Amino acid sequence: MATKKEPIWIARDFSKCSGCRKCEIACSLWHENRIWPEASRIRVFMLVPGVEFPHFCAQCEDYPCVKACPANALSVSDETGAVLVDENACIACGQCIDACPGRIPHMHPTENHILICDLCNGDPQCVKVCQEGSWNVLRVVPRKDYSYGLYARKPEEITRDLVVKIYGEKGEEFL
Amino acid sequence: MIKGYAGKFLEIDLSSGKISETKFSDEILKDYVGGRGLATKILWDRLGSKWEQTDPLAPENLLLFLTGPLTGFFPGGRTCVSGKSPQSNGVVGSTVAGEFGVELKCAGYDGIIVAGEAEKPVYIFVKDSDVEIRDAARIWGKDAKQTVAVLTKECRELLHERFPQKGEWKEPAILYIGPAGENKVRTAVVAAKWTHAAGYGGYGAVMGSKKLKAVVVKGSGPLPEVADMEKVKQLIHTVCEEVYESELWRRWGTGSAGYSVGAKTSSEPVRNWQEEWHDEKSFGVDQFENRVWVKQYWGDFGCPTTCLKVAVVKKGKFKGAITDNPDYELQAYLGTNLGVFTPEENVFLACLIDDLGLCGIQTGNVMGFAAELFQRGILTKEDLDGLELKWGDVEAFAALAKKIAFREGVGDLLAEGTYRAALKIGEKKKRDVLQYAVQSKGIGIGAHGIRSRKDYPEIYSYACSVQGGDHTSTACLPLDDFRSELVMIFNDSAVYCYFNIFGVPRQVKFDFYKAVTGIELTQEDWVNNKAMKILQLQRIMLLLGGPDFKWNPKVHDDNPPRFYEPLPSGPYKGKSVEKAEVRKEVMRYYEAVGWDENGIPKPETLKRLGLEYAEKALDRLH
Numbered sequence: 001m002a003t004k005k006e007p008i009w010i011a012r013d014f015s016k017c018s019g020c021r022k023c024e025i026a027c028s029l030w031h032e033n034r035i036w037p038e039a040s041r042i043r044v045f046m047l048v049p050g051v052e053f054p055h056f057c058a059q060c061e062d063y064p065c066v067k068a069c070p071a072n073a074l075s076v077s078d079e080t081g082a083v084l085v086d087e088n089a090c091i092a093c094g095q096c097i098d099a100c101p102g103r104i105p106h107m108h109p110t111e112n113h114i115l116i117c118d119l120c121n122g123d124p125q126c127v128k129v130c131q132e133g134s135w136n137v138l139r140v141v142p143r144k145d146y147s148y149g150l151y152a153r154k155p156e157e158i159t160r161d162l163v164v165k166i167y168g169e170k171g172e173e174f175l
Numbered sequence: 176m177i178k179g180y181a182g183k184f185l186e187i188d189l190s191s192g193k194i195s196e197t198k199f200s201d202e203i204l205k206d207y208v209g210g211r212g213l214a215t216k217i218l219w220d221r222l223g224s225k226w227e228q229t230d231p232l233a234p235e236n237l238l239l240f241l242t243g244p245l246t247g248f249f250p251g252g253r254t255c256v257s258g259k260s261p262q263s264n265g266v267v268g269s270t271v272a273g274e275f276g277v278e279l280k281c282a283g284y285d286g287i288i289v290a291g292e293a294e295k296p297v298y299i300f301v302k303d304s305d306v307e308i309r310d311a312a313r314i315w316g317k318d319a320k321q322t323v324a325v326l327t328k329e330c331r332e333l334l335h336e337r338f339p340q341k342g343e344w345k346e347p348a349i350l351y352i353g354p355a356g357e358n359k360v361r362t363a364v365v366a367a368k369w370t371h372a373a374g375y376g377g378y379g380a381v382m383g384s385k386k387l388k389a390v391v392v393k394g395s396g397p398l399p400e401v402a403d404m405e406k407v408k409q410l411i412h413t414v415c416e417e418v419y420e421s422e423l424w425r426r427w428g429t430g431s432a433g434y435s436v437g438a439k440t441s442s443e444p445v446r447n448w449q450e451e452w453h454d455e456k457s458f459g460v461d462q463f464e465n466r467v468w469v470k471q472y473w474g475d476f477g478c479p480t481t482c483l484k485v486a487v488v489k490k491g492k493f494k495g496a497i498t499d500n501p502d503y504e505l506q507a508y509l510g511t512n513l514g515v516f517t518p519e520e521n522v523f524l525a526c527l528i529d530d531l532g533l534c535g536i537q538t539g540n541v542m543g544f545a546a547e548l549f550q551r552g553i554l555t556k557e558d559l560d561g562l563e564l565k566w567g568d569v570e571a572f573a574a575l576a577k578k579i580a581f582r583e584g585v586g587d588l589l590a591e592g593t594y595r596a597a598l599k600i601g602e603k604k605k606r607d608v609l610q611y612a613v614q615s616k617g618i619g620i621g622a623h624g625i626r627s628r629k630d631y632p633e634i635y636s637y638a639c640s641v642q643g644g645d646h647t648s649t650a651c652l653p654l655d656d657f658r659s660e661l662v663m664i665f666n667d668s669a670v671y672c673y674f675n676i677f678g679v680p681r682q683v684k685f686d687f688y689k690a691v692t693g694i695e696l697t698q699e700d701w702v703n704n705k706a707m708k709i710l711q712l713q714r715i716m717l718l719l720g721g722p723d724f725k726w727n728p729k730v731h732d733d734n735p736p737r738f739y740e741p742l743p744s745g746p747y748k749g750k751s752v753e754k755a756e757v758r759k760e761v762m763r764y765y766e767a768v769g770w771d772e773n774g775i776p777k778p779e780t781l782k783r784l785g786l787e788y789a790e791k792a793l794d795r796l797h
Binding site: 011015016018019025029033035038039043044045046047048051055092097104107132133135153154166167175 | 229246247274277292320323324325329340341343344346369370373394395396398400404408411415416419469471472473474475476477478479481485487489495497499
């Protein structure tokens, strides 16, 4: 019998991201058995070259996406703390996208349901590949009472911060 | 249909605006694979009969953007750009790193074949099967960073407008040209992500001649189905495990070589190859790392090496310059070759070259050539529009690079590349300046010299290569050596980054090919048959040449004169290569690849390879 899992969080260190997109490959292989960047639950954005970062669910403390779902298709896993999508119940209305402060959920390219990180049932594949290559952008940590929702931000907002961190003031010219 | 391929190619005629799809038979794909190999076949079939008359910068030329079956699967994504080269008048399979090839396959296409010439500047936007030719007036004239910023914003807005149900759209992949390509500079690149470039071949000029500013692609599908997904997953792991052990390229990229190839192997171009040795510790990789790197690991789709490093100049005159590392080739060609030995100056020049859309290697080669002519008093300050082109004067070289990109004054002459510029200057000055041109077949030689014999190229590598001075495609015996052009053709045809095969057992790439396509392939079959076929076709088209000139193997299958001068300094002082020895090796290479004593493919060689269709063209070579 499987032991009870502890809720986890994926700590993220954006400025170390190499843009290798191995997380997208691992995620789509795990969930779709294909290499499929647009169906990956974690997506690397590169709105400015050199300023890549992974964009994926932050498991906000108040789970606004779950609350916004009109079809009861979203739930929170007791075991891992992940948002789970009931693919049959999902009506692909996109209300969870609007409810998410980071507009992180996105629609499956061919199926009629939303994509949200499910933490791979407690063993996130993206973290594994990021660690194997020692980039260490992603790391699994125990979920605590921290303000994780702060990380649910739009790609443009994250880019705006990182571009200055990496390139200095000049970075703003590239937005 | 063979697995691993999307199964169709886009055909876009910019003259008529016609967009259609085409397919190639399984036999063609089995034989020519993709990328460089398939480009060679397409160009032969469509332009071969009129090759000599085809001006690379006229609408008749084709511009090819091709993936290969391993693109996206083998770690380290790339795209192959080809066409008739405005540098060599032959075919160069020029590859550029990035996500473009992956996006294209995910959009359902293995490649794009562009013909004709648009009336006004345009760009191509591909979103899955929606393909359109769009106005590029507002980005024509813009530099690399501005172009990427505008297109990223514009195309994401289009995606959000047209497909709002998706949520947030990731940026599409972009290949573009800078001002240099627009102005048909023969040392212009097809670029991606500010700093990545398909440099060898000069295809930026071809793109500019078609008034095509960029190609933008978003593919929302998966990569094509493969023959054995479990095996593919396992092989990705095998490749990555090997690469993770590579301290050299993971840690420093090729950037540790800016010091060591000069100081240790003594094979780095210094002041237009007048020397190949330096011991400038100011150019050590530690200085780059500690002073300008802001990101140590930067890479492209699926790459375990992430050999690029993002560099920013933080203070001083060149504050705000941004580029990658630079890598070894640009440390050499925009550093030591111009007498520049500090990271900040090198980053500044590399940044400018990127922004202008120039090739760092070819432009560094032609600027070094011009500076030596200035040193020797052959080109005067007046000839150079008032520039004093002194070694190490980074601002003078920056001014010259801009003149080249915009074809202003003397820049118009140098924009023709080293070989053509040398012919013109020689005519004007009534003396031989080709002796200072360090190139082969119109292509400036990569930054790895042969005189010390401590670097990887052989003394005949550049002389015999079907891609001239290209350091990523060197002729080498035995033909199955890891440095052999025939072996390298696989990387450029299956289309992935060959930096991820070092240290990996050579069979792995063929295992990978089988896991993706389902087709068995051995090194022996590849080298002796398939790659050999591609090589022969490339050789024939290189020798057909035209329209401005034609190579004569007796004269041009040779090293640049500089390589016969003894090294003047360093641990290998006095070493050089002997002309007679090179000639002997060239003949040995001819024999191995089935060429006659004049360097022309023998009819029986073509017969053996099933290239009877190319036999008739041999008459045009004699």
